[in-house]
Amino acid sequence: MSAQYVIAIDAGTTSTRAILYNRRCNSVCSSKKNENLPLHPHAGWAEHDPMLLLGNAKLSIEQCLAEAKKLSIKPSQIKAVGITNQRETTVVWDRNTGSPLYNAIIWHDARTVSTMETLRKKFKSEQVRSISGLPISTYFSGVKLRWMIDNVPEVATAIEEGTALFGTVDTWLVWNLSMEKSHVTDVTNAGRTMMMDIRSLSWDPTLVDLIGVSTDILPEILPCSAEFGHMADTALKGTVISGVIGDQQSALVGQACFETGEAKNTYGTGCFLIVNSGTKPKFTNSYLLTTPAYQFESNPDSCVYSLEGSIAVAGAAITWLRDNLGIIRNAPEVEDLAMSVPDTDDVYVVPAFSGFLAPYWREDARGTIVGITQRTTRAHIARATLESMAYKTQKVLEASEKDMGVPLRQLRVDGGAAVNDLLMQMQADIVGTEVLRPSDVETTAMGAAFAAGHFIRLYESLDEFRESRTVGKKFIPMITEEERERKISRWNDAVERSLGWVLDPRPKPLIWIPPPSVVAAFAVGAAVGATAMALLCRYKKA
Numbered sequence: 001m002s003a004q005y006v007i008a009i010d011a012g013t014t015s016t017r018a019i020l021y022n023r024r025c026n027s028v029c030s031s032k033k034n035e036n037l038p039l040h041p042h043a044g045w046a047e048h049d050p051m052l053l054l055g056n057a058k059l060s061i062e063q064c065l066a067e068a069k070k071l072s073i074k075p076s077q078i079k080a081v082g083i084t085n086q087r088e089t090t091v092v093w094d095r096n097t098g099s100p101l102y103n104a105i106i107w108h109d110a111r112t113v114s115t116m117e118t119l120r121k122k123f124k125s126e127q128v129r130s131i132s133g134l135p136i137s138t139y140f141s142g143v144k145l146r147w148m149i150d151n152v153p154e155v156a157t158a159i160e161e162g163t164a165l166f167g168t169v170d171t172w173l174v175w176n177l178s179m180e181k182s183h184v185t186d187v188t189n190a191g192r193t194m195m196m197d198i199r200s201l202s203w204d205p206t207l208v209d210l211i212g213v214s215t216d217i218l219p220e221i222l223p224c225s226a227e228f229g230h231m232a233d234t235a236l237k238g239t240v241i242s243g244v245i246g247d248q249q250s251a252l253v254g255q256a257c258f259e260t261g262e263a264k265n266t267y268g269t270g271c272f273l274i275v276n277s278g279t280k281p282k283f284t285n286s287y288l289l290t291t292p293a294y295q296f297e298s299n300p301d302s303c304v305y306s307l308e309g310s311i312a313v314a315g316a317a318i319t320w321l322r323d324n325l326g327i328i329r330n331a332p333e334v335e336d337l338a339m340s341v342p343d344t345d346d347v348y349v350v351p352a353f354s355g356f357l358a359p360y361w362r363e364d365a366r367g368t369i370v371g372i373t374q375r376t377t378r379a380h381i382a383r384a385t386l387e388s389m390a391y392k393t394q395k396v397l398e399a400s401e402k403d404m405g406v407p408l409r410q411l412r413v414d415g416g417a418a419v420n421d422l423l424m425q426m427q428a429d430i431v432g433t434e435v436l437r438p439s440d441v442e443t444t445a446m447g448a449a450f451a452a453g454h455f456i457r458l459y460e461s462l463d464e465f466r467e468s469r470t471v472g473k474k475f476i477p478m479i480t481e482e483e484r485e486r487k488i489s490r491w492n493d494a495v496e497r498s499l500g501w502v503l504d505p506r507p508k509p510l511i512w513i514p515p516p517s518v519v520a521a522f523a524v525g526a527a528v529g530a531t532a533m534a535l536l537c538r539y540k541k542a
């Protein structure tokens with residue numbers, strides 16, 4: 001029998017790529033990283049064109065198949081498709097035309113503060129958390145969906161007429177890529193809508209009612225390994241889509257964190273620390289999220305849960321150094337620039353671009369840079385920006401250790417920014433724990449490949465998968481405990497300065513209402529203009 005493969009599509013916030021995996025779930029070839037350009041129509045807003053997300057998924061498959069062809073691998077040898085995706089990002093489209101009714105609202109978009117406040121008046125955040133594992137926050141899809149209904153007439157009308165469909169990016173991609181037009185999702189993505197009962201793994205009527213929709217527009221929830229549909233008109237036509245899993249949980253799987261207490265931290269656009277918390281949802285007093293980690297069998301008891309510390313800005317701060325400040329030409333350059341100085345010279349960059357997620361959950365925070373002196377250079381800013389990822393991780397790690405009741409002995413890392421050795425060393429220093437980076441940092445796609453391959457029984461055993469994972473590099477703490485504490489305490493001070501900076505975090509209205517001074521100036525201008533015209537006409541007549 002010829003060798004069999006699984007292809008995984010990783011639809012991230014910054015880019016989409018496809019990777020092909022062999023029988024041992026090792027990567028064989030991949031596409032390019034196709035950039036998913038975000039749109040920022042207002043400060044704090046972030047959108048994707050859903051058609052670009054779809055186009056990049058198709059392009060990534062084509063590119064990956066072209067690479068496979070060079071290795072004499074035929075499309076018919078690819079037996080399953082897995083999809084992993086940026087979670088919470090919300091798409092609403094018309095079920096008849098297939099057209100999106102609005103741009104996708106990206107997970108870290110902060111426009112929904114007023115919607116969130118309205119929902120909090122109806123329901124206590126703690127009540128919602130006890131059902132869904134999540135507090136009421138701008139982060140989750142349900143809140144974004146409500147905002148669309150209230151602010152986008154096309155969405156409201158389509159919902160009323162029964163033609164709208166809602167989904168996260170996985171649902172949007174499967175609906176478009178499958179010949180059946182399957183309207184489906186998995187437990188890890190549904191678990192980020194704030195509408196799923198985390199125990200029964202089904203839509204919760206009370207929460208669905210709170211958002212104000214009917215379940216008709218919501219996708220069917222399946223385990224991560226299931227028959228989601230079959231590929232339509234590409235070279236992979238007919239191939240089963242048998243794995244769907246949110247990108248952060250997918251990385252947990254890719255890192256083979258199958259034991260309670262094992263954790264990974266993924267440094268992509270954002271940064272997400274997830275700890276496997278076992279087969280029952282764990283509710284804690286800290287501000288971590290309770291969320292499904294994975295479910296590979298159809299029996300709901302097979303669902304494994306996790307605690308998650310979500311950080312909105314990680315690699316995005318490096319993109320900001322590149323695109324907004326122009327102090328680097330590409331992301332990898334940040335490492336050399338940061339290494340050109342021995343330390344940050346007491347400069348701290350707090351990139352809270354649209355507030356903080358875990359563990360602060362503060363919409364009123366904004367980014368700040370403190371400690372600048374005459375001597376500060378772009379290298380200090382670059383170094384302090386990198387270091388900020390390590391401090392934020394330390395905060396969520398501290399919270400998860402408290403919740404789990406045991407200190408974490410090792411931190412497994414992955415994601416696009418984890419290739420940065422300096423960042424990984426900073427991380428080991430600041431958490432005071434060994435940091436282990438796998439030889440293949442693309443663990444996100446690997447988790448989805450595992451889920452898809454598990455369904456077709458190509459990857460049967462979790463143990464076998466775990467044994468085939470290898471550590472690429474280990475980073476050991478190099479600073480003293482005293483130095484570590486001093487640095488963390490300075491970071492805490494810097495964070496304090498960013499909290500409460502936005503006096504009213506509610507978004508500005510879509511239509512600009514001019515202030516009275518502008519109205520008065522306009523009226524005076526119009527009166528002067530009219531008088532001048534009248535005089536001119538009289539003069540001409542005369």
Ligand SMILES: Nc1ncnc2c1ncn2[C@@H]1O[C@H](COP(=O)(O)OP(=O)(O)O)[C@@H](O)[C@H]1O
Nearest residue numbers: 012013014015268269315316331332416417420
């Ligand atoms: N060498 C590097 N050092 C620091 N950050 C990097 C480096 N390479 C990429 N990044 C950052 O990592 C992010 C991309 O990582 P990736 O895992 O592909 O993200 P996503 O899954 O969110 O699309 C970008 O925000 C980029 O700025």
Ligand SMILES: O=P(O)(O)OC[C@H](O)CO
Nearest residue numbers: 012013086087268269270
């Ligand atoms: O695109 P990433 O990899 O930063 O992940 C985004 C997360 O899924 C948002 O919750």
